[in-house]
Amino acid sequence: MDKTWEVDEANTVKAHFGAFGKKIVAVNGAEVHNSRKMGPKGEIAFSLPDGRSAALSLRKQFIGAPGIDLKVDGNLVVETGKKPIKCAACDTVAKPYDRFCGKCGKPMPTAEDYENRKNVKAATGAIKVLAVVFVIAGIAFFFITKGAADTALVKLEGADPATTYPTPIGGQTYTVGALRKQLAWEPWGVLIVNLIIASIMVALALWGRRSPLPAVLIATATYAVVIAYAAIGDPATLGQGLLMKIIIIAFLIRGIKAALALRTAGA
Amino acid sequence: MRSGTQFCPGCGESLIPSAVAPEHRVASVSRTRFIEHWGELKRVGWLFGLLLATSFVFGIAWRSAHSPWLSVIASAVDAAIVLVAAGLRYRKLLFLFQLRPSGLRDSVVLIAIAFLFVALATAYFWVIEWLGVPMSSATAAYTRAGWPLWSMLLLISAMPAVFEELAFRGVIQSTLERVLNARDAWLIQAALFSVLHLSPLMFPSHFLMGLCFGYMRRRSRSIYPGMLLHACWNALVVLQELPA
Numbered sequence: 001m002d003k004t005w006e007v008d009e010a011n012t013v014k015a016h017f018g019a020f021g022k023k024i025v026a027v028n029g030a031e032v033h034n035s036r037k038m039g040p041k042g043e044i045a046f047s048l049p050d051g052r053s054a055a056l057s058l059r060k061q062f063i064g065a066p067g068i069d070l071k072v073d074g075n076l077v078v079e080t081g082k083k084p085i086k087c088a089a090c091d092t093v094a095k096p097y098d099r100f101c102g103k104c105g106k107p108m109p110t111a112e113d114y115e116n117r118k119n120v121k122a123a124t125g126a127i128k129v130l131a132v133v134f135v136i137a138g139i140a141f142f143f144i145t146k147g148a149a150d151t152a153l154v155k156l157e158g159a160d161p162a163t164t165y166p167t168p169i170g171g172q173t174y175t176v177g178a179l180r181k182q183l184a185w186e187p188w189g190v191l192i193v194n195l196i197i198a199s200i201m202v203a204l205a206l207w208g209r210r211s212p213l214p215a216v217l218i219a220t221a222t223y224a225v226v227i228a229y230a231a232i233g234d235p236a237t238l239g240q241g242l243l244m245k246i247i248i249i250a251f252l253i254r255g256i257k258a259a260l261a262l263r264t265a266g267a
Numbered sequence: 268m269r270s271g272t273q274f275c276p277g278c279g280e281s282l283i284p285s286a287v288a289p290e291h292r293v294a295s296v297s298r299t300r301f302i303e304h305w306g307e308l309k310r311v312g313w314l315f316g317l318l319l320a321t322s323f324v325f326g327i328a329w330r331s332a333h334s335p336w337l338s339v340i341a342s343a344v345d346a347a348i349v350l351v352a353a354g355l356r357y358r359k360l361l362f363l364f365q366l367r368p369s370g371l372r373d374s375v376v377l378i379a380i381a382f383l384f385v386a387l388a389t390a391y392f393w394v395i396e397w398l399g400v401p402m403s404s405a406t407a408a409y410t411r412a413g414w415p416l417w418s419m420l421l422l423i424s425a426m427p428a429v430f431e432e433l434a435f436r437g438v439i440q441s442t443l444e445r446v447l448n449a450r451d452a453w454l455i456q457a458a459l460f461s462v463l464h465l466s467p468l469m470f471p472s473h474f475l476m477g478l479c480f481g482y483m484r485r486r487s488r489s490i491y492p493g494m495l496l497h498a499c500w501n502a503l504v505v506l507q508e509l510p511a
Contacts, residue, residue, distance in 0.1 A: 098276035108276075178401075185401055193467040200470065214451040217308075218458040221315060225462040228319055232326035232465070260308065260446070264301040 004080045005070045006096050011048050013070055013077075015056055025056060048072065069111075076111035113265060116258035120216070123255020124208040126248050127219045131201035138194025146187035153183050197226055213259035220252040304446045311442050314352045314434060315459055321345055322465050333408045335422070342426050349434045360437050363490045377483055381496050384479040388500065391472045400468060406508045419505050428498035435460045435477065436484040436493050453481045476500070 001017045016024040025033035025044055032046040033056075039045050044056040052073050059067040070077045078085070078096040085094050087101035087108065094101055098108050109117070161177030168174075174182065200222060208215035227245060231238040325341040353360055369377070395402065409419045435456045443452035457477025461470045480493035 094276065100276050100278070102276045181399070182401055185399065189400070189468075196467050196470060211451060214447060214455050217455055218462075221459050222462050224316075224319060225465060226467075228323045228326075229465050229467070232323060232330070235327065256308065257305065260304055261301055263447075264304060 001065060001068070003068050003070075005077045006080045007048065007054075007070075007072055007077055008097050009095075011050070012080075013048075013054065013056075015068060015070075017068065027054075067115075076115075078109075078111045078114060110265075113262060116261045116265075119254050119258035120208075120212045120262065123216045123219075123252050123258070124205055124212060126251040126255070127201050127205040127208060127216070130219070130223060130248065131198045131205060134194045134198035134201060138191045138198065141194065142187050142191040145190050149183040149186050153180060156180055156183075197222070213256065213263055216252055216255040216259055220249065220256065223248065223252065307442050307446050310352075310356075311439050314348070314438060315463065317348045318345060318434065318463055321348065322463065326465065333411070335409045335412050335414055335418075338408070338422055342422055342430075346426065346430045349430045349438070352438045353433050356438060356442070360441055362488060363437055363441070363484070365489065366491065367487070367489065369487055373486060376486060377492050380479055380483060380486075381492075384476065384496065385500065385503075387475055388472055391475070395468065404508055406505055410509070416505075416509070419509075420502055423505050424498050424501035428494050428501055431460065432480065432484075432490045432494040432497055436480055436490050440481060440484065449485065453478070453485060457481050 003015045003017075005013045007013060010028075012028055014026045014029075016022070018024075021036040023033060023035060023038070023044065024031060025046060027046065027048060033044050038058070042057060046054055046056075048054055054070065054072045057069050057071070059069055061067060070079070080096050085096055085098075085108070086092065087094055087104060087106060089106040090101060090104040092101055092103040094108055099110075100107055156176055156179065159176045161175065161180065163176050165174045165176055165179050169179070201219065204215045204219045204222075208219075227238070321341055321344050325337060328337050392402075405423050406419055409422075439459060440452050440456040443455055446452075447455070457474050460477035460480075461473035464470075464473050476497075480497060483492045483496065484490055
């Protein structure tokens with residue numbers, strides 16, 4: 001993993017974090033760190049040629065490689081990306097260390113803003129993943145439920161629709177006719193419910209591009225409700241895919257925080 | 268300095284006298300504002316989470332015993348949660364409990380919304396019924412247990428109307444308006460209201476309800492019109508379900 005930070009016009013920091021733990025840090029081409037170990041506090045501390053203190057630190061992620069942050073005098077530095085940074089107001093190309101656009105004077109996003117945008121993107125990404133999961137689950141459960149319902153309907157064949165079914169189901173007593181109707185509806189209900197939730201998630205993912213905070217808030221609430229709804233039907237579902245549920249909720253909550261930070265910063 | 272630069276990229280200061288001053292001088296990330304808003308969102312989260320937890324526990328209990336007493340307990344717990352949440356923000360919600368004389372135009376709009384809501388909600392449930400979707404009955408447990416009509420009207424119609432309006436159009440909408448703009452707060456409270464009913468098939472109809480009640484609260488700056496319409500709608504559902 002290679003990263004570059006243009007700290008200012010005179011200083012550039014480059015970091016190479018190898019797959020086997022090798023960590024090389026160079027300032028303006030001169031190596032300042034070459035070791036597998038991190039320094040105390042999990043940081044690689046060094047000084048810039050002008051005497052300012054700098055530190056590289058690893059930021060753990062839920063999924064994938066950790067992020068690397070560079071702080072100079074305690075302030076996060078914007079990473080130099082592959083694409084040039086442009087002013088959102090006038091589209092002028094700016095340097096990563098510019099705090100204001102040189103053409104229109106509008107404030108440029110800070111490193112924290114970029115980090116928050118990344119988290120918001122991850123949260124809207126999680127909403128898209130949920131939409132796909134609900135479509136797949138809807139189709140899969142439709143066929144599973146249909147198979148089970150068809151088997152149950154065969155067993156009820158020939159029974160008088162007006163007679164009461166002897167065993168209560170879910171604490172409720174049904175007539176054979178009502179039970180047949182319920183069984184015929186069951187697979188379609190599962191499919192429709194999943195498709196409704198999937199379409200809500202798609203709508204929220206699209207809305208999230210313009211208004212991330214409300215979209216992620218609603219998605220989080222909807223997902224929590226869906227988990228509760230499924231658990232009421234079958235409490236065992238609460239533990240199914242627990243790690244995945246926790247990761248998705250963590251992404252969404254982090255997205256809410258990031259979207260709120262961007263909103264309050266006016267970025 | 269790079270060519271074409273009119274403002275200092277470091278401090279935003281104008282480099283040529285004729286340059287128009289930038290709108291935003293300093294990118295001040297207000298940490299205090301973030302903490303305050305995050306606190307408001309957490310309060311909404313707590314209220315929503317507690318109401319969801321009550322519905323969850325009630326739903327689990329309902330699987331084993333279809334007793335109206337469970338509804339009574341759930342309603343009482345929900346009412347207590349909402350009252351505490353509203354009590355903690357009483358001063359900020361006070362304006363919602365004031366009766367103001369509304370103008371003719373506002374009254375006409377509120378009545379029109381009420382009729383539009385009843386028409387749309389009726390059409391939605393008619394379509395659901397026409398599609399053959401089995402619907403759970405709100406009154407079945409009460410009639411089976413032989414409870415009188417007034418108890419159904421109180422527990423299904425009046426209590427949810429009062430406490431749901433207080434929770435969603437009162438605490439949640441008002442709190443969100445402090446963090447977001449009025450439109451976003453309106454949409455979010457409607458979405459939370461719809462999903463908290465724990466029935467995906469009812470999401471669209473209850474989202475519509477949330478939008479109507481929320482708009483009435485915004486228009487009238489009072490939760491009473493929404494409460495009245497909510498209670499009337501619930502009463503209509505109860506009376507429609509009961510045998511003649």
